[in-house]
Amino acid sequence: MNAGSDAPQARRRLPPEARTPQILRAALEEFAERGYAGARMAAVASRAGIAKGLIYHYFPSKEALFQATVHACTRPVFEEAERQLAGHAGPARDLLGSLVRIGYARIGADRQERILFRLIITEAERFPDLARFYRDEMLARATGIARAVLRAGVAAGEFRPEVADMPGLAEVVLAPVLMASVWRMILGETEAPAPESLRDAHLDLLLRGLSA
Amino acid sequence: MNAGSDAPQARRRLPPEARTPQILRAALEEFAERGYAGARMAAVASRAGIAKGLIYHYFPSKEALFQATVHACTRPVFEEAERQLAGHAGPARDLLGSLVRIGYARIGADRQERILFRLIITEAERFPDLARFYRDEMLARATGIARAVLRAGVAAGEFRPEVADMPGLAEVVLAPVLMASVWRMILGETEAPAPESLRDAHLDLLLRGLSA
DNA sequence: GGACTTACTGACCGTATGGTCAATAAGCAG
DNA sequence: CTGCTTATTGACCATACGGTCAGTAAGTCC
Numbered sequence: 253m254n255a256g257s258d259a260p261q262a263r264r265r266l267p268p269e270a271r272t273p274q275i276l277r278a279a280l281e282e283f284a285e286r287g288y289a290g291a292r293m294a295a296v297a298s299r300a301g302i303a304k305g306l307i308y309h310y311f312p313s314k315e316a317l318f319q320a321t322v323h324a325c326t327r328p329v330f331e332e333a334e335r336q337l338a339g340h341a342g343p344a345r346d347l348l349g350s351l352v353r354i355g356y357a358r359i360g361a362d363r364q365e366r367i368l369f370r371l372i373i374t375e376a377e378r379f380p381d382l383a384r385f386y387r388d389e390m391l392a393r394a395t396g397i398a399r400a401v402l403r404a405g406v407a408a409g410e411f412r413p414e415v416a417d418m419p420g421l422a423e424v425v426l427a428p429v430l431m432a433s434v435w436r437m438i439l440g441e442t443e444a445p446a447p448e449s450l451r452d453a454h455l456d457l458l459l460r461g462l463s464a
Numbered sequence: 465m466n467a468g469s470d471a472p473q474a475r476r477r478l479p480p481e482a483r484t485p486q487i488l489r490a491a492l493e494e495f496a497e498r499g500y501a502g503a504r505m506a507a508v509a510s511r512a513g514i515a516k517g518l519i520y521h522y523f524p525s526k527e528a529l530f531q532a533t534v535h536a537c538t539r540p541v542f543e544e545a546e547r548q549l550a551g552h553a554g555p556a557r558d559l560l561g562s563l564v565r566i567g568y569a570r571i572g573a574d575r576q577e578r579i580l581f582r583l584i585i586t587e588a589e590r591f592p593d594l595a596r597f598y599r600d601e602m603l604a605r606a607t608g609i610a611r612a613v614l615r616a617g618v619a620a621g622e623f624r625p626e627v628a629d630m631p632g633l634a635e636v637v638l639a640p641v642l643m644a645s646v647w648r649m650i651l652g653e654t655e656a657p658a659p660e661s662l663r664d665a666h667l668d669l670l671l672r673g674l675s676a
Numbered sequence: 677g678g679a680c681t682t683a684c685t686g687a688c689c690g691t692a693t694g695g696t697c698a699a700t701a702a703g704c705a706g
Numbered sequence: 707c708t709g710c711t712t713a714t715t716g717a718c719c720a721t722a723c724g725g726t727c728a729g730t731a732a733g734t735c736c
Binding site: 475476477478479480483514515516517518521 | 682683684685686687
């Protein structure tokens with residue numbers, strides 16, 4: 253009951269390496285909730301529990317704060333999937349199954365990730381950096397994983413040979429997972445199509461469609 | 465060279481039924497380009513070639529204009545697909561093929577539609593009307609069409625029986641088309657995955673995955 | 677032509693918000 | 707304790723933008 257973690261701390265001085273991520277976290281929330289134009293610097297400050305002026309001590313402008321916020325999210329999003337991919341030994345269909353399951357699980361779990369995705373869709377046109385970031389750090393890595401699985405399946409004789417190098421197939425394979433996330437953004441978790449149904453139907457279609 | 469269609473018309477008076485759609489068109493452009501918060505009423509007026517005050521003669525507020533703009537888009541988006549569905553006689557796989565082709569063709573063609581979709585993703589959280597509109601007028605109708613095709617295929621013995629009523633399958637079937645549109649929003653037409661490749665891979669996967 | 681309705685204009689207002697800055701005090705070195 | 711650095715504040719601009727309104731003139735009916 254003494255040191256409330258979000259009480260109006262009376263001028264607690266922090267070193268930049270502690271204050272900066274705090275501001276970035278607050279900024280991500282605010283930008284995600286209101287979009288770039290709708291976000292207010294005063295609200296970011298309030299979320300971070302500091303005065304507005306302090307933000308400008310760390311970032312020269314709203315735009316700079318926005319860019320920094322996005323770049324701070326470059327953390328490896330696909331670590332788990334890539335680890336699975338590297339360490340897998342059994343049949344490719346099992347690998348595919350567990351990767352798809354990971355994908356749909358994240359949709360429900362990782363709020364941060366959906367927020368970032370929405371921000372990218374919303375602001376990509378005005379901030380080319382965002383589009384580049386999505387293309388290189390998210391789409392390219394995701395399709396890379398998908399393609400690796402497809403090739404592994406072909407190599408093992410489980411999938412028909414054509415799928416190893418069909419252009420666009422990797423994108424098509426993962427599109428339903430991404431749309432599940434988009435639907436959830438639009439409709440909310442109560443109204444959006446149930447992730448479990450999507451996952452099962454998706455997996456069923458994939459296994460039938462890819463098998464030799 | 466006399467009556468330039470977008471010259472600063474010197475106080476040309478128009479009946480409301482002519483002025484209203486002009487304002488709505490301008491508003492759709494502005495909202496699509498800047499989002500709700502970023503859109504400026506003065507810019508809408510300028511796009512429509514009128515004074516800002518006139519907008520308030522027709523719409524009481526920015527929010528009302530936004531709602532009206534969206535509702536004006538409720539035109540039957542799926543007319544073409546529904547006509548195809550009703551009038552089709554041959555094999556279900558051909559119907560499926562031609563519907564998928566229509567879907568990918570629209571992605572390239574109908575800018576208006578992509579704009580609306582983006583606006584929905586962007587603003588659905590703040591305007592529940594938008595989410596409802598998307599759910600009832602777009603998603604429900606699209607999945608309805610998909611489900612009808614699946615059932616027709618099962619009835620004709622072309623598709624395996626399970627696909628007639630698998631929950632979530634209709635959504636999974638059309639997800640790649642929608643994602644193609646989203647990718648195009650984010651990456652632009654030069655950087656986004658080629659619609660033709662996506663279409664071919666998508667169709668290949670579907671026919672293999674659904675067939676009996 | 678005169679009277680009347682109403683589409684239309686543009687100057688104006690209040691407020692919200694991005695950004696500035698001089699003053700303040702927290703932490704630290706001596 | 708004294709003095710220094712700099713993180714932190716909050717009052718303060720300048721401006722942009724949503725919204726208002728008194729006035730103007732385009733079209734129409736007689």
